[in-house]
Amino acid sequence: MNSIITLTNAPGLLPEEYRLLVQLVQRWQSSRPRNHLRTLYYDGERSLRRAGQLGMSVPPQLGKLETVIGWPAKSVEVLDNRLDLQGFVMANQAEADDSLAEIIEDNQLLVESSQAHIASMIHGVAFATISAGDETVGEPPVVIQTRSATEGSALWSQRSRRIVAGMTINEGIDGVESPELNLWMSDRVVTIWQEGNSYQVLRQPHSLGKVPMVMLAHRPRLNKRYGMSRITRPLMDLTDAAARTVIRMEGTAEFFSFPQRWITGVDEDDFDEDMFVTYLNRLLTLGADEDGNQPSLGTFSAASPQPHIDQLRAIAMMVAGETSIPPDSLGIIQDNPSSADAIRATEAELVKVAERAQLVYGSSWCEVMRLAQHARDGTPDGRLSRLQAKWRDPSTPTKAAAAQSVMSLATAGVLPPQSEVTWEQLGFDPVTISRLKADALRNQGAGMLNQLLTGAQQASTQSVAAVADEK
Secondary structure, three states: OHHHHHHHHOOOOOHHHHHHHHHHHHHHHHHHHHHHHHHHHHHOOOOHHHHOOOOOOOOHHHOOOOOOOOHHHHHHHHHHOOOOEEEEEEOOOOOEOHHHHHHHHHOOHHHHHHHHHHHHHHHOEEEEEEEEOOHHHOOOOEEEEEEEOOOEEEEEEOOOOEEEEEEEEEOOEOOOEOOEEEEEOOOEEEEEEEEOOEEEEEEEEOOOOOOOEEEEEOOOEOOEOOOOOOOOHHHHHHHHHHHHHHHHHHHHHHHOOOOOEEEEOOOHHHOOOOHHHHHHOOOOOOOOOOOOOOOEEEEOOOOOOHHHHHHHHHHHHHHHHHHOOOHHHHOOOOOOOOOHHHHHHHHHHHHHHHHHHHHHHHHHHHHHHHHHHHHHHOOOOHHHHHEEEEEOOOOOOOHHHHHHHHHHHHHOOOOOOOOHHHHHHOOOOHHHHHHHHHHHHHHHHHHHHHHHHHHHHHHHHHHHHHHHHHO
8 A cells, every 4th residue: 555655746746636635645544444444344354362352261272262243244234135226217207217228237337336335334435436438448438436435535525515536546456557546636537657666647637527436425424424334333342242252152162061070989090091081971880999988979060051142142132223133134033933014113224224325325326327427428418417216125025015005006096007117116126127018018019000900901891881882
């Protein structure tokens, strides 16, 4: 990363560009420790022993024991599974907008959006950049790239509610690509890289009138415009507590799961050299001592792991409350299977969280598409000012319940039978909907052809009848 920072000292930079880069790099550096910590929690690479924060006494035999809990990743992925971007529609328009389909397909945006959502929920914010593609090397006319907070930063204007300057980092590939630093401005994009001992600065002007960089923030607030990570401090503390509980459970299983025996009145020669084998023998044959006293045997009850299990379950319930995800998603199995009503009740808060996330992310993705259309066509399309993102329903209704609801609405005339909206309400995927549309058009064409043939046959019959009457 030092090579990236040194790029800000490129001699060819203008004073305004240098000033903006210094601010952006400082913001990026200040957030690096926090972003790195949450990345470790998400990737399952944050163990208490490696972090030097075990905070408990364990026997030396357990000195190499490592325990990692995957709840931070689960809290992110459970919400991401309910954020399925399906396309974009105009206001007062039933079907998806076809003018943007090429941009979506060229950039695999429906797939890329999920990765951007995950990065945003881990670090609090992610970014999307829009630039003209180089079609001579096989790139699409417009390129949309998504970046995590570890690869960029931005300066946000509260008054204009948009980014006024942004920075992204390309670490490059050894022997193939040099590290690059990109400065995104409202009239140009500045790319800086190093070749040997010299710095190169390339300025690419654009006519968008805005910075071609959009912020995808998770749960932004008035004093946290750059969003909040879903891996919160309470979640990290609870995850550490659960890891300590699991380590204690491992220690209990290692040392106290076997029932301990006690024996008095025996001689040392009564035992085998391997004490562990003697301990596991089902039958111990022991003779009397020199004085003729019979040995006495007894057993201590084995330690139960149930207290640790109960503690782990209590911590999991606290995690469920912190993240709004059902306890079953954390691996906590209830004594009795949950009913359908109970499942919907436990998911109600998570569904609301997903709907709020769809609202915030949807606004950002619509701005991305408006900038992409402007970059592709050269002029903005005024119709896109009313563009809306289309999402899959974040709740989990059963197919029977959804079908019954749609049938009732179609019967009442609220939903048209042969409509894309109706098919979406039934939960059909885009591929199935496109096939249904093709079948509907084919049936409509067949019906029109039958009408034409019937009309022609009737006209021929009438003509024959008229000729017969004349004779």
